[in-house]
Amino acid sequence: MARESEFLSLSDKALRAVIxxxxxxxxxxxxxxxxxxxxxxxxxxxxxxxxxxAQAKRVVxxxxxxxxxxxxxxxxxxxxxxxxxxxxxxxxxxRTVPDAAALPVGRRGAIAPKTASQAKYLExxxxxxxxxxxxxxGTGKTFLAAAYGASLLKRGQVDRLVITRxxxxxxxxxxxxxxxxNEKVDPYLAPIWEALNEILGADDVARxxxxxxxxxxxIAFMRGRTLSHAFxxxxxxxxxxxxxxxxxxxxxxxxxxMVVTGxxxxxxxxxxxxxxLAHALRILNGVEGVGIHQFKAEDVVRHALVERIVRxxxxxxxxxxxxxxxxxxxx
Numbered sequence: 001m002a003r004e005s006e007f008l009s010l011s012d013k014a015l016r017a018v019i020x021x022x023x024x025x026x027x028x029x030x031x032x033x034x035x036x037x038x039x040x041x042x043x044x045x046x047x048x049x050x051x052x053x054a055q056a057k058r059v060v061x062x063x064x065x066x067x068x069x070x071x072x073x074x075x076x077x078x079x080x081x082x083x084x085x086x087x088x089x090x091x092x093x094x095r096t097v098p099d100a101a102a103l104p105v106g107r108r109g110a111i112a113p114k115t116a117s118q119a120k121y122l123e124x125x126x127x128x129x130x131x132x133x134x135x136x137x138g139t140g141k142t143f144l145a146a147a148y149g150a151s152l153l154k155r156g157q158v159d160r161l162v163i164t165r166x167x168x169x170x171x172x173x174x175x176x177x178x179x180x181x182n183e184k185v186d187p188y189l190a191p192i193w194e195a196l197n198e199i200l201g202a203d204d205v206a207r208x209x210x211x212x213x214x215x216x217x218x219i220a221f222m223r224g225r226t227l228s229h230a231f232x233x234x235x236x237x238x239x240x241x242x243x244x245x246x247x248x249x250x251x252x253x254x255x256x257x258m259v260v261t262g263x264x265x266x267x268x269x270x271x272x273x274x275x276x277l278a279h280a281l282r283i284l285n286g287v288e289g290v291g292i293h294q295f296k297a298e299d300v301v302r303h304a305l306v307e308r309i310v311r312x313x314x315x316x317x318x319x320x321x322x323x324x325x326x327x328x329x330x331x
Contacts, residue, residue, distance in 0.1 A: 005047040006057060007040070014064035017073035018044060025063070025078050029056055032082045055085045070110040076301040080114040083298065103151045105199055111147045117299040118144060124291035125259060130249065132237075132281060133261045135295025136314075142235055145259040146195040149231040153213060154200075158231045158255070160213050163192050165235040166244065167218045189216050192235055219244050228253030237262035238277045239269055245276025265317060 010018065019026050019039060026037050026044075033056040035048030046056050059081045067073050103111040103122075113119040118140055124131045125148045133141035152158045167188050186193065196205045196214070208214040219240060234240070234248055237260045252258055262277045269275060284290045297311045 004050070004053070005045050006053055007043055007045045008057065008060055008064075009043040010060075010064050011068055014067040015039065015043065017067035018060050018063050020073075020075075020078070024075070025073070028075070028078050028082070029059055032056075032059075033085075058085050066112055069112055071112040077114050080301050084115070103147050105147055105151045105154055111144075111199065113144070114140065114301050115299055117293075117295055118301075121293045121295075122148065124293050125257075128291035129252065129257050129289040130284075131257075131259045131291040131293065132277075132284075133259060133293050133295070134264065134277070134281065135293075136263055136265070136297060136300060138300040139295035140299075140301055141261045141293075141295055142191055142233075143195045143198075145233050145235075145261055146192055147199050148259070149233055150196060150199050152231050152257075153208070158257070159229040160215055160231075161208075162227055162230045162232045163189055163214070163216045163235065164219050164222055164232070164248065165189060165192075165237075166239040167220075186216070188218070189235070192216070192233065219248055222248050222251050225251055226253040227251045227256050227258075229255040230257075232256060232258040234258065234260040235262070237280075238264050238267045238275050240276040241269070241274050242276040242279050245280050249280065265313065 017025070018029075018037075020028075026039075029035070030037055033048060033052040035046050035052050035056045037056070037060075038045045038047070044060060046053050046060070048056065059078075062081050062084070063073055063077065066077060071077070105111060113122055121131075121133055121141065121144060125145070133145060135141060149158075149161045153161050165188055193205070200208075205214060209216075219234070230253075232248075232251070237245065239262075240248070249258070249260075260277070260280070264275065264278050264281075267275045281292060285292055297314055
């Protein structure tokens with residue numbers, strides 16, 4: 001089959017995103033489609049068979065769209081774009097970059113969904129008062145929830161960002177840990193703090209915590225409160241009991257929104273059947289104002305190996321038919 005070349009004109013920002021640090025992004029595209037990519041002035045030249053060239057072209061075009069939107073393009077974006085290109089039945093047809101608006105909060109550029117699944121998740125966060133983001137590690141469910149909450153906070157649409165999760169390892173009894181409440185809770189909320197530090201910067205996060213605009217507490221401390229004009233993130237919700245889940249969901253007050261994230265396949269409770277997440281997904285599916293989004297193994301945007309690990313565990317779980325297997329429909 002003849003190998004020809006095609007030239008794509010790109011902005012400087014898009015060209016840097018396609019090349020990547022040390023030409024890493026360009027090498028990943030070349031390896032995936034067996035093409036040769038060169039960078040003459042003002043764009044890229046793709047050399048390869050018509051089919052490979054068309055798929056590589058789609059990836060380059062989609063990465064250029066992300067870069068021109070102001071998104072910082074990383075290897076996770078490259079892997080997502082490659083995966084979408086391989087899934088498209090006929091090369092050259094359709095867009096693979098989600099149309100959802102980027103969140104202008106990233107300190108290194110706007111944060112945009114990397115996959116169609118992430119775009120649907122962000123759409124639910126904007127439309128629903130209560131959103132469940134459920135699925136395996138590495139799908140971006142917690143990071144995007146933090147980014148969305150940070151965007152609301154920066155725009156003044158909420159007064160505070162409230163973050164909570166069950167402290168299962170300590171049985172919700174944190175008194176034996178040293179320090180004040182924040183120091184006791186922070187180890188359990190490390191993924192959220194890492195996300196917020198990446199989104200807002202550590203200094204901005206520290207200032208907002210001091211002012212009370214960002215608050216963290218274990219679920220046990222939510223009892224009796226009404227959370228008004230707040231964006232609430234309930235993380236690792238698979239480790240809540242049914243009573244805890246009902247309690248935290250009913251904390252919503254005027255002008256508040258909540259997102260609940262978790263993975264029903266990673267329950268750490270002594271009695272997994274007591275998990276409040278699977279129970280809530282079942283009884284709240286279809287309730288007005290509630291959105292449920294189920295991420296899959298193919299939505300993993302972390303390391304490529306993570307998707308393969310998740311698939312292996314999913315296959316084992318399917319063979320053993322676990323009691324907590326749940327596939328809610330998106331609302």
